[in-house]
Amino acid sequence: MDFGLYLWTTLGAFLTLAIFSFLYKDNPFYKIAEHLVVGVSAGYFAVILWHNGLSPNLFQRLNDGNWYFLWMDSTAPWYLIPAILGIMMYTRFSKKWAWVSRWPMALYIGIATGVAIPLEMGARVNRQLFAIMERSIDWANFFGVGGFNLLDTASGLSQLIVFVGAMAALIYFFFSKEHTGLFGATAKFGIWILMIGFGASFGYTVMARISLFINRIQYIDNNWLQNGLNTGITPIEGYHAGYAVIFWLVVLIVVGYIIREIMTYLKTKEKSA
Amino acid sequence: MKRQLPLALVFVFGLFMVFQYFVPHESSEWVYEFLLDWILIIGIFAVALGIWSLFRVAVDKIKTHKPNWGYSYLTLLGLFSMVVFGFTALNGESWGWYFPFAISALMAIMMIAQTMATTSQKGLYAGLTGLFALIAVVIAIFDPAWSFHFSTAEGVENPMFRAFFDHILIPCLSTMFALLAFFIASAAYRAFRARNLLASLLLIAALIVMLRFNPWLAAVYGDFGARLSNWLMNVPNMAAQRAIVIGVGLGIVATALKVILGIERGYMGKG
């Protein structure tokens, strides 16, 4: 690994540890990483949106990709309209003309909501309703396919539970009717189903989230510690850098402690002065 | 004009988009695609407003010496480094005077910020801005090793742009994501207590599914655990999702209808 790359990797490892330090509490290291990443990411997306969004969608249409012809000989001059609308957003810089920026905003919201209505009606409501109706309940295998097996997801009973559960949960979402009597009991069953579903989906995610952390440990170990400290040793063979992780953690904690001591010392000095 | 026209625009364009969905003809699709481009372009133009807001909040922090104001310099530095790197690219292998240029260009921008932030020494920082800008411009004119690229995306391949992405952005973002491993633990600890029936249901379902992935505890109930957790995922979870999806669909359609019809004007600050 050449030295330049090693420095970059060290920076990456430092930022990784700095963000992990947030788990203890808000501290200068985290603040450094946070402020830096906010700036860098905002700049990154601005550049990417310019190159991949504005350039192909507007400039290349208006001026055929050539900066000096501008829009005069464009094959799609009607793209001036969104360009003007976009520029209208900048009236927000002026107090007097800020109301003009409401037009593009209104257009934005009008178009977006208009698109959403039939799309959501079709994709969420109609599609789900059809899915409910589509399959008949498997009465022949009511207690499980090929014998008594309550945990068979394809059994008639499971299908019936899906149906009844979904309906009960829908009843829970009724707003204009008091949840009392039979109606209330069904709604109660509905919220049970919702809670079981939420619990299951929470439990299902735990494992994947821990994998993210494993991935980070391996990043520090393989990309930084092993490459930096013992060049030439492959990540998998022999050398276990886990000890080195602990070593570096201890170093970091000690250094952090010293910095903190210095800071408090400076602060008290400031106050006394 | 100030209030009525926006509402009229929402109504006209919203209604058009609703009925466009049922007209597959080319002409209707053309308008549809054109209008979607409007949204996209308005959105990208607005990014400048966002960057301006970020810039101003940072400068304001520095100006008023709010707590942690010093870190705001980092934000500005990161932001403008990416912008400078993203629009310049090397013409060959040689770096030439690229770094002196990049540093002086960045310093010029930082000095603009400093001029805005300072209260007493405006003249000094304005002068420094001019000086750094002059250096940057001179290098830009005479150095053949690199050039600006606005209409094409060479800047994205700039090694410095890539390095900032690979070694600052990616480690930070994926570590932030990895914090979830801890937060999921502490959230589970705090919330998974059998306080009442609903909490117990949540707890039990989560535990069953979690235990299924644990190699040790799986020994206790073996195959049964896997099947039970699959059943939970495919039966009650499916029912819950179905109900929520339908409900959300109706909620979206109702809200969108109200917006188009001008009944709900909350997004314009008029409820």
Next chain:
Amino acid sequence: MKYKLFMLAIGVLLCALPLLAQEVEEAPPDSMVVGSVPAIPTPAPVTQLSGEDGKNDHGHAVMLSWELSADDRPGDTTSTVLSYEVFRWVPSMADTVEAVRLAYEEADAIMRSDDAPEGARDKRNDLRTRYFDLLEQYPEFYASYPENGNWKNIGASPSGSTTYEDQGSKERLASDYLPDFCDFRYRVDAVTAVATIRSSSEIFGPVQSSGQYFNTGRVPILIGVLVFGLLTLLFVQQARGGKDLYVRPLAGIEAVDDAIGRATEMGRPILYVLGLGSASDVATIASFTILGRVAKRVAEYQTELIVPTYDPIVMSVGQEVVRSAYLDAGRPDDYKEDTVYFVTQSQFAYVAAVNGTMLRELPATNVYMGKFFAESLLLAETGAVAGSIQIAGTDEIAQIPFFIVACDYTLIGEELYAASAYLGREPILLGSLKAQDWAKAAIIVFGTIGLLAANFNWTFFTELFRVTN
């Protein structure tokens, strides 16, 4: 599940086929011949080839269908047919048209380059005009059948399939542009493992493609939207007339008012997160309404409000909302432009910043309304560390469990959309809740009937709700 899989696979195949056609063309058939494969008898051709204009589309597509060759028996491993190759009669002028198109593309590239020569633009524009003129003449070229043209392989379908969609681009400048209103003629070959052993079907044609003005496959959605829209209008009208509507209390919404009061007492700010959606997400639009109410209350109590945003348009709309709310509360001078500010458009960088803000400003209340993704738990747990009261609402199903676990109050799915109506307690807005309830009741009724219908095989009822395309 299986049905879904099947449709998915077919979809993938259909998308892939036109490209595969080129693949096949590139490799001469001879290279496919493998010496060790035993001799295969010529397969039976496909029968009953027919085609029609693609239904409910924008044109530029023809749907072909046929009966399987007798030597293609699904499930029988001894059947010899491997795939069906589809041919269309293409006039030889098509090559000229393509040549002009390529010349145009080249001229366009030259014109766009940094060192474009003088007159590059005119040259390109001439080619463009010539190309479009040629396109106009396509119907005449196709009408000359069978003179001046030949059969061209346009794609393949795996064995066992009986349909193929000849779909081209509607973009006139695209290489796979398929003109409308031309008399197309088709032929399908049954092909065996040895590409030369094949048999052709009878020729079908002429058939024309064109776009439609109404998509009949989406009628159920249209009915749904119209009926639901009318219901909403009806109940809103009723509410306007002064009819008292009951709404069940929602804990999360009642908490909002208390939370603002609490913040005032403690002298700490309120943090409002609009989520990661853009302003085109209806969830975010619903969130704007809630933000308006919160901001108005905040202005009245003179508490501080912090609204970090993820999207610049969301920021602009949010500023507008908060400013109007301060105006309504009669305190326009207290409004600060930086109450609603932009952070960054990167998910986790945004979370990093908001988390930092939470621990530094220690807000009394955090409100999360809108679209949330993996960051939901990061925000909510940090908020819990900061000791804030937390109220969340999202329509992202995968994130609701995390909010339920980590927040004090959670609005589940649809409740987010109801919240704006609730907070205002305005009868007009409540009217739409009534419409939503009626729609849900209708779904329960139709769902039950539909399930019965499925069990008794009354397919006509189920079919009423089928949405195609």
Next chain:
Amino acid sequence: MDLFEKLMKLDRRWIFLFLIVVCVLSYAIDFYVPILVEPESQKIYDYVENLEEGSIVLIAIDYDPNNMAELHPMTYAMVEHCWRKKVKVIFTSLSQNGPGMADQAIRDISDSLALDRTYNGVEFKGREIVNGVDYCFLGYKPYYALVILAMGQDFRLPFPSDYYGNPLDSLPMMVGTHNYGDVDLVVDVSGGNITDAWISYGQSRFNFTLALGLTGVMTAQYYPYLGSGQVHGIMGGLLGAAQYEQMCDNAGLAIDGMRIQLAAHVVIIFFIVMGNIGLLLERRRLKREGGI
């Protein structure tokens, strides 16, 4: 204040610290994790274990770097198992970034095969892995559904020559190997919907034995096929990979990751259980006090 009372009011940072220490330690210390093998992965292992020398297994590497962490260990364990048993392997790759993955796996596992190793008490002499004799890498072709169908007729239709450009008939192991009928097992290691095509276009048409290696998130979705017999066995996520490594007695990346996974899991569950016991005790105490 007793232990449980303290636990109830425990600062979450103790949990974080505990979790970090346990995770880093379990990463650093190579301890033994008894992995309970589930029947769905046992079935795959048994099938390979019972193959005769010279049999052929087709392994489809249909994943890309995104899913590498979960799926690469499966490939490593399975291929090493096959080669140690002198079972030949045909690799295909129907996902765009797959060839890189397959290439890397083949090189690494070949290196490992050169060493003498003892697995499950059986000593295996190191040997050189030869392209064309021990394996054949067909490479990548787009439009996976058509490729899967075509391979049902003859591998030579979609892949006239292998990834390295050798005509298939020039490879000793491919002489007389034409289609799925000559292959004893098909394994699809995939992180996307290519699995669906292997089931609906491959298995249900050509009726071969199909085993799946899937990412953890996908696993629940494919269990119904296990019940219907279309799929012979499933390895799900890191856990499935670790189970396979366990059965082969060849600890690798998956068992490494499993140690952390397990430790973190136990910590979380421990805290949940403690919290609940604490809640119970508190309730009882309140009741007693209320009774007095």
